[in-house]
Amino acid sequence: MNVLERQITYGPFLERLRSAPARVLLLDYDGTLAPFCVDRTLAFPYPEVPPLVVRIMRKGTRVVLISGRPVREILLLSGICPQPEVWGSHGLERLKADGRYEVSSVPAHKDYLLAAETMLRDAGLGSQTEIKPGGVAVHWRGLDPAKAERIAREVPRLWKPLLDRAPLRLLEFDGGLEIRVAGPGKGDAVRAILKECEPGAAVAYLGDDQTDEDAFHALKGNGLTALVRPQSRPTAADIWLQPPHELLHFLEEWLRASGGQG
Ligand SMILES: [Mg+2]
Structure with a gap:
């Protein structure tokens, strides 16, 4: 690089x-x-x-x-x-x-993605959550830096049990994070x-x-x-x-x- x-x-x-x-x-x-x-x-x-x-x-x-x-x-x-x-x-x-x-066709991981979404909503991140074909994203652009940093740190921890047992992967992007089907x-x-x-x-x-x-x-x-x-x-x-x-x-x-x- x-x-x-x-x-x-x-x-x-x-x-x-x-x-x-x-x-x-x-x-x-x-x-x-x-x-x-x-x-x-x-x-x-x-x-x-x-x-x-x-x-x-x-x-x-x-x-x-x-x-x-x-x-x-x-x-x-x-x-x-x-x-x-x-x-x-x-x-x-x-x-x-x-x-x-x-x-x-999206592999049949709907239940896992639904769980990923529920975890975000339960953590009070409903307004930061986006449901996409084959993925769930959390956005922190525009939030105050301390809150953005906390979300960036905590969400991977929240999702870890799903990542461990389901064929899902984590994608970082500018201003957020997405969990999506391994496709x-x-x-x-x-x-x-x-x-x-x-x-x-x-x-x-x-x-x-x-x-x-x-x-x-x-x-x-x-x-x-x-x-x-x-x-x-x-x-x-x-x-x-x-x-x-x-x-x-x-x-x-x-x-x-x-x-x-x-
Ligand atoms: Mg781009």
């Missing part, structure tokens, strides 16, 4: 992008295209992002949003129209660009998409969070990976982009390399 410097450029990748037989742009949502927001239901993208992504799609790039959020939330929040392909719930759900929807992750989504790509396709993945590290590893050697964050941190990504300006610049360069105007 490296802590990246700002000076690392992606010129050689853009060069490849210009002549590639296919272009594939994989994008995380929260923290990458949309700044964090205390009210998760109001996490809209940087205003320049939706029109830029639409123009990139029009120039023939396959754009895929890959998120821990359910697909329906990504559709509502992202405001990208026509809708791109979306892999939601860490890849459990998939909405194709033509509107076809697939959901992997696909973002790395699996990237591997599945790579299999569908034609040889020589230029592929990039942009993400900000720990859950994106899986995706960075999955794309290693087969494309460009970018950590999108105000501050750098140890990461497997190839480059670091500070949002929003460097993110927007990257998207404009992508558009230009595809034959569109930046």
